[in-house]
Amino acid sequence: MLFQQTWQLKTIASIRSCYKEKFGIPRQANLVSEAKAQLHFLPDYQQTGIVRALEDFSHLWLSFIFHETAEKGWHPTVRPPRLGGNQRVGVFASRSTFRPNPLGLSVVRLERVETQGAASILHLSGCDLLDGTPIVDIKPYLAYADAISNAQSAYAQEKPAYRVVRFSEQAQTECLLHEQRLTAMGESVNLSLLIEQILQQDPKPAYHKPPSKTVAKEATISPRRYAMRLFDLDIVWYDQATYLWVATLVLRQD
Amino acid sequence: MLFQQTWQLKTIASIRSCYKEKFGIPRQANLVSEAKAQLHFLPDYQQTGIVRALEDFSHLWLSFIFHETAEKGWHPTVRPPRLGGNQRVGVFASRSTFRPNPLGLSVVRLERVETQGAASILHLSGCDLLDGTPIVDIKPYLAYADAISNAQSAYAQEKPAYRVVRFSEQAQTECLLHEQRLTAMGESVNLSLLIEQILQQDPKPAYHKPPSKTVAKEATISPRRYAMRLFDLDIVWYDQATYLWVATLVLRQD
Numbered sequence: 001m002l003f004q005q006t007w008q009l010k011t012i013a014s015i016r017s018c019y020k021e022k023f024g025i026p027r028q029a030n031l032v033s034e035a036k037a038q039l040h041f042l043p044d045y046q047q048t049g050i051v052r053a054l055e056d057f058s059h060l061w062l063s064f065i066f067h068e069t070a071e072k073g074w075h076p077t078v079r080p081p082r083l084g085g086n087q088r089v090g091v092f093a094s095r096s097t098f099r100p101n102p103l104g105l106s107v108v109r110l111e112r113v114e115t116q117g118a119a120s121i122l123h124l125s126g127c128d129l130l131d132g133t134p135i136v137d138i139k140p141y142l143a144y145a146d147a148i149s150n151a152q153s154a155y156a157q158e159k160p161a162y163r164v165v166r167f168s169e170q171a172q173t174e175c176l177l178h179e180q181r182l183t184a185m186g187e188s189v190n191l192s193l194l195i196e197q198i199l200q201q202d203p204k205p206a207y208h209k210p211p212s213k214t215v216a217k218e219a220t221i222s223p224r225r226y227a228m229r230l231f232d233l234d235i236v237w238y239d240q241a242t243y244l245w246v247a248t249l250v251l252r253q254d
Numbered sequence: 255m256l257f258q259q260t261w262q263l264k265t266i267a268s269i270r271s272c273y274k275e276k277f278g279i280p281r282q283a284n285l286v287s288e289a290k291a292q293l294h295f296l297p298d299y300q301q302t303g304i305v306r307a308l309e310d311f312s313h314l315w316l317s318f319i320f321h322e323t324a325e326k327g328w329h330p331t332v333r334p335p336r337l338g339g340n341q342r343v344g345v346f347a348s349r350s351t352f353r354p355n356p357l358g359l360s361v362v363r364l365e366r367v368e369t370q371g372a373a374s375i376l377h378l379s380g381c382d383l384l385d386g387t388p389i390v391d392i393k394p395y396l397a398y399a400d401a402i403s404n405a406q407s408a409y410a411q412e413k414p415a416y417r418v419v420r421f422s423e424q425a426q427t428e429c430l431l432h433e434q435r436l437t438a439m440g441e442s443v444n445l446s447l448l449i450e451q452i453l454q455q456d457p458k459p460a461y462h463k464p465p466s467k468t469v470a471k472e473a474t475i476s477p478r479r480y481a482m483r484l485f486d487l488d489i490v491w492y493d494q495a496t497y498l499w500v501a502t503l504v505l506r507q508d
Contacts, residue, residue: 049342
């Protein structure tokens, strides 16, 4: 057998989203419905008709490039967070970003299609893509073929359990203020709901997860501080063992 | 915004399947369960551990290249067979093979993983891939995230209706004989079931579908002959308006 060994893919579109860094992004699409995003086509694909009838589909598959990690290589085995980060499975038995080809696959909800002359903008929700992610393909979700509800999914059979999320009074106030500011800038978001939905998934690296009994006992250990970036904000939170605690929202200076 | 415009993907594996040409391949994966296939890794990916724990997943996503049509270009709109081939939708509202990037996506059932030293072979069923198809990624199917059973899928909301398939006596005999021959060659297949499952999907080009009433009336019009290749056979069949009729199986000389 002979193979053409490499294939050239072109970026056809790019994502604008609230996720400005990898940390905090849910591990699968569709878990954080409040995560809105826009898909903007590159000039070559700003053509009338290219998305005709797309608005009749509720969900889309996006094939994209893990552009931030594409150069970092890969290993034959990885430690998926669902296994606590200390058990190895083959790279192809995972959806790790570090893979032989840096291809990602996400199912997202299509909210609406906006037309600006020959250019279209797709408004999406439940999106788990970093701001600036290059899109290489868009396909409609076909429930009759794609929805295999009885599939066996090994270590990822069930949805991850939700963590309880609590906000400090300061964080509550800041959510309202920054939501108003972001709305004035054209972003439509329920900021506290977005933060809650993200933290429910517990985005901490799996190897940071302490045996919760130990932590509860040793009250002298101060909880670890985490910061994740959403829009132009650093969201600062702590793992308090029985819940995650959102302390403050800090406007970034860069 | 700046974009890296192109991305290099490497072929990681290749498919061996009964489908030796595009005609006859079902329009989505998982419709023809009898279609078995094997996935063989290229030498760079014959590494111990690369598919560890994969056998605990019942279904996989394969990202592949439409290698036979990759050079043929694309149009902003296409005519999906589900709309009778005479209504146009945007290329991104379809799963047409002719797209800006020749990327395909299929969900297949993983029957078992065979290990040969450091090399693994994945045994698949419900596969809709042409023999020799280059694979660029394999991901586990995660039902909790991927199975959106209530998704709205526009013109492809329901499974396509099944056609009735009948075999001539000659074709029935030939099925048994060729099945024995193929089995002796190491192929495990129920040949008549495979042919029936494929033809139930009515693989004819949509624009060949005649208004059935007209055909039924004009009995003088002889039905159109079709031949599709499976393994080393040409399967010859006719559309008899109310059913599809398998006439004969011809061993190819090439």
